[in-house]
Amino acid sequence: MEHTESLPTVETAKKLGLLPEEFDKIKSILGRDPNFTELSIFSVMWSEHCSYKNSIVWLKTLPKESDKMLAKAGEENAGLIDIGDGLACSFKIESHNHPSALEPYQGAATGVGGINRDIFTMGARPIAQLNSLRFGNLNLPKTKRLLKGVVKGIGDYGNAFGVPTVGGELYFDECYNTNPLVNAFSAGILEVGKQASATSYGVGNPVYIVGSATGKDGIHGATFASEDITSKSEEKLPAVQVGDPFMEKLLLEATLEIINSGYLIGIQDMGAAGIICSTSEMSAKGEHGMIINLDEVPTRQENMHGWEILLSESQERMLVVIQKGGEEVIEGIFKKWDLHCKKIGEVTDTKRLHFYQHGKLIADVPAHDLVLGGGAPQYHREYKEPAYYQEFKKFDPSNVQDVKNTEEFKKVAKHLLSHPNIASRNWVYEQYDSMVGTANASTNHPTDAAVVRIRTIEKGDLNKGIVITVDCNGRYVNADPEIGTQIAVSEAARNIVCSGGEPLAITNNLNFGNPYNPEVYWQFVGAVKGMSKACLKFNTPVTGGNVSFYNQSSDDGPVFPTPTIGMLGLIEKLENKMTLAFQNEGDTIYLIGKVVEDLASSEYLYSYRGVKASPAPYFDLEEEFAMQKALASLIQSKAVISAHDLSDGGLYIALAEAAIANNLGFDVKADAGRKDAFWFGEAQGRVIVSVKDEEAFEAAIAHLNVPALKLGKVTNADHIINGETILTSAEANDLYKNSLKNLIEA
Incomplete structure (x- = not known):
């Protein structure tokens, strides 16, 4: 393997957000020193945002079993629950907190775009969105600017994309002055058995990148989301992505069409960490490898470095692996929708990722060692009860x-x-189109949770609905993380029951401060324990979600611990709403x-x-x-x-x-x-x-x-x-x- 650049040092690793011991582990995995591209790959894949390295040991304790679950928790782009009549609901919640703190409009808009891509890469057509928003003191001009930008970003993207925003929550407290929380939820419907998977297998099968061209927006966005907000965070504005809802609408239709083509092996949204995340996670899941030629990736800028192409978080892109022989069909579908569809590589049996640029091998890394549940580090962080807890009592x-x-x-x-x-x-909600798609059953008949009618082209109107809500009172959780999170789950269930529905499952968005702070980590551990207790009681397993640490600043300290609960329920007959x-x-x-x-x-x-x-x-x-x-x-x-x-x-x-x-x-x-x-x-x-x-x-x-x-x-x-x-x-x-x-x- 050629190394034309000088090899990075432990100082380089630290600048990329890696610990010295992680740098040593990377050298051990590779059996040599990494080059800069390889170190960049590990830095994003082992960031908290992608690897969950400081949370996974506790997330594993959450209840994840139900006879209605159709996808293993956290192993696909989104959760999947059987809702009867041969249909399933795919749903998920994710944060876009750090980007929204710097550039509220695009930060929120791309959060909406990303969560909807997670739904339609499952093969589901999105039918409803919710959002959970937290801001600082509303008397501050900065808070008003952030609020207006976030709400406009959500509204403009969701309205243009054509999926109604049917509810949500909005809270204000001074603890969110520097770090607003922007959590986006989406739900979609598909036929059971027609879901797609984020996997890759079959030696020689072609690998495509589809959708938008790749630019320099969002590079190291995952790393940026894995550190505290500081006065220098403004310098990281390139880590905020730029969204295009009209492109996403085309991508939705093309994606659902290729899933139904019969040629699809696997598909994954390119969210955090872009190409490197999709190639590594799909390869690791399918226990295969890939050879990727970065010269074939459509780019917006000339002369992009290999690591820039790999780490870019440009929006509205997917990685697709198809059955060999289906190239003409797949390329024809994307041509019809006027979208990029470029073969950039093929599947191998090496379990490694080989990235080439300008005819040279620029990175050679094992897929398994990059990913959550594979070789990515998992830490047991120390935690201790903060003094305020007993004082509050x-x-x-x-x-x-x-x-x-x-x-x-x-x-x-x-x-x-x-x-x-x-x-x-x-x-807020008057800026959202709540009636696009005409499925919202709560607009003129207000309910504690949003009720959304289920109808499909194949099955028509089923006179039943999904019931969805997002809930959390961060003040309660701050006062007592375990009880406060039980309350969040219980309130979500209560809202669904009050609306005539039956609670089925949850997705969660765990928003906390710096995990290296033992008192913050104590809050996190308590919240997970509380969530487990309540979910077991209500028989609402956790289908997946998102952990967002580092929501704190030197000025305001950590935000209230805010484990947002997104809950899915079902109403069998709409007349019982x-x-x-x-x-x-x-x-x-x-x-x-x-x-x-x-x-x-x-x-x-x-x-x-x-x-x-x-x-x-x-x-x-x-x-x-x-x-x-x-x-x-x-x-x-x-x-x-x-x-x-x-x-x-x-x-x-x-x-x-x-x-x-x-x-x-x-x-x-x-x-x-x-x-x-x-x-x-x-x-x-x-x-x-x-x-x-x-x-x-x-x-x-x-x-x-x-x-x-x-x-x-x-x-x-x-x-x-x-x-x-x-x-x-x-x-x-x-x-x-x-x-x-x-x-x-x-």
């Missing part, structure tokens, strides 16, 4: 003044309804679930009272599970006509949201030890429902062994609590619907 609610009178109650109600973590997100909205004047309102007065980690305590240190809110996994089973039974038997879970802002906000949705009001009464804890506390495992027939409802719930408290009636007027008018409907509607927009545009 010392919280004493008796030191917090209760709401004194009706005037203060009104003040709290206005504060919460107008708070950016609670107020309507209409400023349940709205969150009160329906009619005179209907009776009940609170289902244990009445617990608890202030801990509530938005009221945190932002109105200014108490930042408190434990996670009251939560009992067994009670939560029992309540959800009871609610599902009530919905199936038509005993309730609306259902809305209690979360941020507690009981008052749940009542307000249910009323505002249909421009109604409520008149409710309840005795409380503490007014603030009863009406604004965020104890878990509770839902409000409205019913037409009190007698039938009470007879039904009597057999379910779950507490139910009658609160009062739906009205067509104001928000009345214990005989006092808290807000008029007009006031509440205005605060809820316009506050976020006013804050952003102020």
Whole structure:
């Protein structure tokens, strides 16, 4: 093998993000010193973003088994769940946090593009998107700039690509000032047995690169995502990719066509680490190798170095391996869609990757040693409980003044309804096309989770739907990682059940600070343990996902630990879909679930009272599970006509949201030890429902062994609590619907 350049040193390795001991391991694997191209290959493939080297030992402990799972967790481009009628749903969530912190528009847009490619490389046609977004203090000009850029990037890409954004979540906290979190979720439908795999085998089978040309955008993007944001991060703007949704639309159609051609062996999206990631992962999975000629790769710039071509993260590209003899068919399909389709190599039996440029072998590396689950390093990081954890547990609610009178109650109600973590997100979702494809069943009939109709060309309209949601309260997880993450899983399930669906499985996006910080790693370990407990209880296995470490900066420290849960559910008959909205004047309102007065980690305590240190809110996994089973039974038997879970802002906000949705009001009464804890506390495992027939409802719930408290009636007027008018409907509607927009545009 020729080495025309001087060989890199351990200093070079460190600059590329590798540890000295990793440099030694690379030399041991190769049996020699690597050249710069080879070292660059290892640096991206062994980055945290690609190798999960600091998380995989704990990710392996997550529950991943279910009779509905059709793909092994984490081994394909996305998860795959059997949804009956010969169909499957492919779904996944991934982050684009670091790119969005530097260039919010393209960072968010390419996050949307990448997650949709993961879905259609499975052979599924994407039908719905969600997003989970976290930003800093909304009064800061920087936060407004990032928010506007991210939302426009998501909207422009998703709208042009033609897949509706049907829901999501948006939170603000100062811990996200430097590091916003941008997590993108997508789901698609395919026929069982027609899924594609990210694999490669068959000596002599041709290897193609298809889609866009390769440029210098995104080089070392995986390495960039595996380090803290600093004042020098702006210098790494070339690590942010540039997206083209119209190209992606063409690529979608061409990809689904070649999957159905009968000639496909394997296909993988070129996301993080580009060509080197796809060639190594597909080869390792199929236990084969490849010879690749980089001169054949279509490029946007002249005279690109081999390592630049290999590491580029240019968007809208795929690596495709086909059966020899199918070249004319495959090339014809891509010609029809006016896309690049270039043969760049072939499959070998060497289990090694040989990359050539200008007639010279520029890299020779073993595929297995590059990849997650292969030779990539796996670390057991040390962790320790942070001091704040025990301090938070010392919280004493008796030191917090209760709401004194009706005037203060009104003040709290206005504060919460107008708070950016609670107020309507209409400023955001009105920039998204939620109806493209006409499958969204929640637009005019609001539900706690998004309900999306399933229909295919082959099978038509099946009158059933997938139910999807993304959930996590980072404040809860920060207070107690294990309990907080159990709450995130439980709330996702609760939202699906409230919408009439049955929870099936999850994908996760684990957003944390620097894993070399033992206190951050303690948060990560606790979150994984909590997720395992809750997923086992709800029988919602983990199909895959994404770990995003290094979400911290020298100015703000680490973000709240934010393990976003993307959950998939199924609704067998769309007529069983349940709205969150009160329906009619005179209907009776009940609170289902244990009445617990608890202030801990509530938005009221945190932002109105200014108490930042408190434990996670009251939560009992067994009670939560029992309540959800009871609610599902009530919905199936038509005993309730609306259902809305209690979360941020507690009981008052749940009542307000249910009323505002249909421009109604409520008149409710309840005795409380503490007014603030009863009406604004965020104890878990509770839902409000409205019913037409009190007698039938009470007879039904009597057999379910779950507490139910009658609160009062739906009205067509104001928000009345214990005989006092808290807000008029007009006031509440205005605060809820316009506050976020006013804050952003102020």
